[in-house]
Amino acid sequence: MTTIASAAASLGPGPLTQAALQQHIAPLFSRALAGDAARNEIYLANHSLGRPLDQTADDIAEALDLWYTGMDNAWEAWIGAMDEYRAKVARLIGRSRPDAVVPKTAAGQGFRAVMNALPHECPTVVATTGEFDSIDFTLRTYARKNRARIKWVKPDAEGIFHAEDVIAQIGDVTDLVIVSHAIFATGQIVENIESIVSAARAHNAEIVLDTYHTAGVMPISVDDLGVDFAIGGNYKYTRGGPGACWLAIAERHLREAGPSPAGSLSTLDTGWFAKNNTFAYERPETPELSAGGDAWLESTPPFLLPYQAEAGLELVEAIGLERLRDYNLKQQQTLADALRNHGIEPREISPRGAFLLVPHPDAMTISKQLKQAGLNTDARPCPSGTTAHIRLCPDICTTDDELERAAEIMASILSPTSA
Numbered sequence: 001m002t003t004i005a006s007a008a009a010s011l012g013p014g015p016l017t018q019a020a021l022q023q024h025i026a027p028l029f030s031r032a033l034a035g036d037a038a039r040n041e042i043y044l045a046n047h048s049l050g051r052p053l054d055q056t057a058d059d060i061a062e063a064l065d066l067w068y069t070g071m072d073n074a075w076e077a078w079i080g081a082m083d084e085y086r087a088k089v090a091r092l093i094g095r096s097r098p099d100a101v102v103p104k105t106a107a108g109q110g111f112r113a114v115m116n117a118l119p120h121e122c123p124t125v126v127a128t129t130g131e132f133d134s135i136d137f138t139l140r141t142y143a144r145k146n147r148a149r150i151k152w153v154k155p156d157a158e159g160i161f162h163a164e165d166v167i168a169q170i171g172d173v174t175d176l177v178i179v180s181h182a183i184f185a186t187g188q189i190v191e192n193i194e195s196i197v198s199a200a201r202a203h204n205a206e207i208v209l210d211t212y213h214t215a216g217v218m219p220i221s222v223d224d225l226g227v228d229f230a231i232g233g234n235y236k237y238t239r240g241g242p243g244a245c246w247l248a249i250a251e252r253h254l255r256e257a258g259p260s261p262a263g264s265l266s267t268l269d270t271g272w273f274a275k276n277n278t279f280a281y282e283r284p285e286t287p288e289l290s291a292g293g294d295a296w297l298e299s300t301p302p303f304l305l306p307y308q309a310e311a312g313l314e315l316v317e318a319i320g321l322e323r324l325r326d327y328n329l330k331q332q333q334t335l336a337d338a339l340r341n342h343g344i345e346p347r348e349i350s351p352r353g354a355f356l357l358v359p360h361p362d363a364m365t366i367s368k369q370l371k372q373a374g375l376n377t378d379a380r381p382c383p384s385g386t387t388a389h390i391r392l393c394p395d396i397c398t399t400d401d402e403l404e405r406a407a408e409i410m411a412s413i414l415s416p417t418s419a
């Protein structure tokens with residue numbers, strides 16, 4: 001039987017090639033690819049919702065079988081799967097300590113756990129206007145309820161964010177900085193995160209890095225970047241579907257078990273899985289937290305979470321982030337060349353994540369027309385507010401022929417006379 005590990009091993013060493021990926025990896029996605037064929041669609045929205053492996057259905061079925069056959073005996077295996085999930089994510093994002101990765105059902109849930117750990121009732125938060133809507137909306141809601149003051153960092157006229165503009169907003173009153181590693185609307189990778197970390201540290205502020213568009217795209221190390229917290233999730237590049245996310249916590253916020261020492265960060269987003277000795281049912285007057293990252297757990301965790309994310313995380317690890325990154329950049333180049341051959345000028349922000357942009361003031365409408373014509377993309381407003389972009393993201397199953405056809409379809413919609 002072909003497993004993910006044996007399929008990845010069959011690729012051999014060295015750079016990924018279309019021929020090897022089609023031969024060994026595409027068969028692992030037979031259901032999703034059959035879906036594309038049935039919809040008669042080229043799927044380039046992998047930056048939004050990644051394709052699931054066939055194995056994912058079996059993994060979820062395994063979690064359910066444990067329940068059907070074992071009833072409460074299932075807990076042991078479910079807890080083991082969650083530990084494995086935490087270890088896999090830790091390796092994915094370069095966090096050396098698996099227990100420092102706390103499962104969350106959304107990145108925003110991880111972010112709120114940090115907000116609800118800050119010592120001030122109305123903390124001052126520095127945030128870019130390029131944060132994803134979930135974070136943006138949360139911040140505006142906290143501000144509306146006088147639970148936060150927000151200092152917004154704007155992009156330049158081209159919609160690009162600069163570390164120095166974030167640093168300029170950080171001061172002694174700053175409690176928290178939130179910045180995306182890659183901006184969701186443009187794919188821009190924000191450079192010099194380390195300099196933002198140093199500025200935050202110099203002012204005793206915490207920093208959260210949103211890794212949603214870099215985790216699984218390229219090698220990253222939240223340990224090396226030195227951020228206090230990282231949030232992210234699996235429904236894009238690691239193919240784990242909605243609901244399998246995480247909050248990763250830096251060493252300096254992890255402690256021994258027991259009551260929280262005054263001044264240390266612990267969150268209000270808590271529950272009995274964060275208790276020291278969860279199953280002892282003790283109720284000391286002062287809450288006693290578990291050791292390390294387990295202190296950031298909360299109520300009974302959703303135990304399908306590690307199973308839905310397992311296959312995608314395994315595949316990414318087995319192929320390797322460096323090779324995936326190189327291959328994706330090559331595919332983006334192929335697509336950019338094909339678009340230019342059809343008279344369409346893509347926007348190639350450097351450095352960027354896994355997707356390519358085509359600017360258009362009415363990108364949302366164009367994206368809908370593309371979908372009707374058999375090309376699945378999406379579109380987001382540029383953070384500068386001046387235009388919008390169609391986002392196009394190939395994945396390892398996308399062929400060069402599909403990229404060529406995608407360019408033809410785009411030309412037929414954007415410049416019908418020349419197509």
Ligand SMILES: Cc1ncc(COP(=O)(O)O)c(C=O)c1O
Nearest residue numbers: 106107108109132134184210212
């Ligand atoms: C940068 C970024 N952060 C977070 C999310 C998802 O947030 P949540 O898990 O809170 O829905 C997305 C989804 O597209 C994203 O692009």
